[in-house]
Amino acid sequence: MDVDRCRRLFAEARRAILATVRPEGGPHLVPIVHALLPDDTAVFAIDEKPKRTQRLQRLINLEHDHRVAVLADHYDDDWARLWWVRADGTASAGEARRDEAMRALAARYRAYRERPPLGPVVIIEIDRWRGWEAAPPPPRIIRPG
C-alpha cells in the first residue's frame, strides 16, 4: 500500500490502537481517538488532568521510551475487505501544538466539541508508514471526453 493511501485510511479511521513499551519491558496497548495533522504528525489527547496519585501507564511509558506504533484497521468476516495501516514514530506528551491538535480533534469528534479534553496532548511524529489490504481499491474509470 502506498504512503498516500496509508495516510488517507489512517486519517479517516475513527479510532486507532496505540502501542508503547513499559519501563520494565513488554508492550502496552490502549485505543485512542486521533487526528492526523498535515505534516505526518498524529495527535491524541488525555481526557483528564493528570493526578499525582494516578498516572496513566501510556504516559509513564512515553517518558521512558518515546517510540510508539499506532494501528488503524478494518475487520470484516469477508477477508477480501481487510486492511490495516501502521504508523511508527516517536511521541511526547505536553502542551506543544495544543491549539492545533484540539482543533483537529474537535473537528473529528463531537464528544470533544461538547467536552474538550483537559489533559495533555500527545504529539506523534511519524517516521514510517506500513499498510496492507486484501484487495486493491476498485479502479477509477476515466471516461474520455
Next chain:
Amino acid sequence: MDVDRCRRLFAEARRAILATVRPEGGPHLVPIVHALLPDDTAVFAIDEKPKRTQRLQRLINLEHDHRVAVLADHYDDDWARLWWVRADGTASAGEARRDEAMRALAARYRAYRERPPLGPVVIIEIDRWRGWEAAPPPPRIIRPG
C-alpha cells in the same frame, strides 16, 4: 470490568491487535484473528509456511521477547458504547497444541475452514486481564415466579 467479562468480550471479538517488542526496542503492532481456549490461552495462526527469505516481524520479535499484549475493542461515535479488553501474557510460536488451536480457529472463522493456515501456531499464555467500558451492561431483569 471483571475478569469473566473481559474473557467473554475478548473471546467474542472477531479480531484483536497483537503488540510485541522489536529486538532493537520499540513496539510492533499487527491485527490477528484469534480464539480463546478455556485455560486463558489465546491462539492465532500464521497463514503461510515460514520462508527463510521473509520472516515475519512478529515472529522475530517473539523469539527475542515473549511478552505480548493483545487488545480487543469496540468503537462507536457514541462514546457511551466504548469498551476495550487487554490481555497481557507471554507467547511462543511452534507446533504445540496445534490441533486444538486449529479446531478453535476453524470454529470461529469460515475462511480458515475453507483454507486452513499452513504456518506455525502462536500460543499466548495470558497472565493478566484488563478491561474498561464506558457504560455497564444493562441489568438482567429477574422476574419472580
